[in-house]
Amino acid sequence: MYGYGYGYGLDPTIILVLIGVALSLWAQGRVNSTFSRYSRVRSMTGMTGAEAARRLLNAQGIYDVTVQQIAGELTDHYDPRTKTVNLSQSVYGATSVAAIGVAAHECGHAMQDNEGYAPLRFRSALVPVANFGSSLSWPLILLGLVFGGLGSPLVEIGILMFSLAVLFQLVTLPVEYNASARAVRLLDAQGILAGEEVNGTRKVLNAAALTYVAAAATSILQLLRLIILFGGRNRRDR
Template identity: 60%
Template sequence: MFWYIDPYYFMLIVPAMLIALLAQARVSSTFNRYSRVYSHRGITAAQVARNILDENGLYDVQVQRVAGSLTDHYDPRSNVVRLSDSVYTSTSIAAIGVAAHEVGHAIQHATDYAPLTLRNAIIPVTNLGSRLSIPLIIAGLLFSAQPLVQIGILAFSLMVVFQLVTLPVEFNASNRAIRTLAADGYLDRDELAGAKSVLGAAAMTYVAALITAVAQLLRLILLFGRRDRD
C-alpha cells in the first residue's frame, strides 16, 4: 500500500539519504584519520586561524572555542570564527585545514564575496519557505486548492536554491584555505594533500545536501502531478 501511494519515496528519497549518510561517514572517517597526523610546524589550528586573519587585516574577527566535534563555523553576525574542541588546540593536518576553511568564510564576508552575500540575503526567505511549504501543500490537498499546493512546492524550491548557492561558497572557502596554507608554509606538500582530503570530504556533504533537496522537490512535484492526473 505504501509503495502504491508513494513510490517516489523509495525511488528518490531513500537513495538521497544513503548518499548523505555515506558523505557524512566519509567526512568523519577522513577527519579522524588526519586528526592523528600532526603538522611539522607544530602550530595549533587556533594560531593558524589568528595568523591568517591578521595577514588579511581582519584584526576585529575573533577566534573562539566552541563545544563539540566538527561544530566549527564562522558567525558573520558576531564576526567570530568558532573552532570546535577537536580543532582549536590541535596541531593536526585535519584541524588546520578546517580552521583555514572557516577563516576563508570570514575573508569572503570581509570582501563581499557575491555568492556568500546572496546566500545571506536569501536565508530569511528560505527559512520562511521551509516552514510554510508542507503546511501549504497539506492545506491545498485537504481543501482541493491547487494554487496552495503550487505555492507550497514553490516555497520548498527555495531550499534547493539555498543549497545550490551554498556550493560555491563552501568550495571557494576550501580553495582559499589550501592556497593560503601552501603560500604561507603552514603545511608542506604532503600535509596539504591530507588537508585537501579533509576539505574535499566535507564539501561532498554539501553536494549530498543539494541532492537530497532536489530529490525531495522532485518527489513533491511528481506526487502533485500524479494526484492531478488521478
C-alpha cells in the same frame, strides 16, 4: 485511500528519498573517516587550529574577526553577523593537519565576507527566506490537500516555498568550495602546512564539501518527488 495518484500500495517515488538518505549517510561517513584519519597526523609547525586561524586572518589584514571555541564535534562555522570564527573542541586546540585545514576553511569564509564575495552575500540574504520557506512548505501543501485538493494554490505555493530551500543549498556549493580553495592556497603560501600536509588538508576539505553536495542532491530529489507526486494526481483528476 488512494495515495498521490498511484492507487493502493507503495509509493514508487520513495526511492528518491532513499537515494537522498544514502547519499547523505555516505557523505557523512566519508567526512568523519577522513577527518579522523588526518586528525592523527600532527602538523610539522605544531600550530593549533586557533593559532593557524589567527595567523591567516592577520596575513589578510583582517583584525575585526574573533576566533573562539565552541562545543560539539565538527560544529565549526563562521558567523558574519558577529564576525566570529567558531571552532569546535576537536579543532580549536588541536595541532593536526585536519584541525588546521578546518580552521583555515572557516577563515576562508571570513575572507569572503571581508571582500564582499557575491555568492556569500547572496547566501546570507537567502537564509531567512530559505528558513521561512522550508518551515512553511509542508504545512501549506497539507492545508492545500485538505481544503482544496492538488488544484489548490496552496499546494503550488508550498512547492515554491520548498524550492527556496533547494536554491539555498545550490548557492551554498560555490561558497564552500571557494572557502576550501582559499584555505589550501593560503596554508601553503603562509608555510603553515607543506608538502603532503597540504594534500592531507585538501582531502579533508574535499570530503567535507561532499556533505554539501549530498545536501543539495537530497533537496533536489525531494523537490522532484513533490512535483512527480502532485503532478501525477493532477493528471488523474482532469
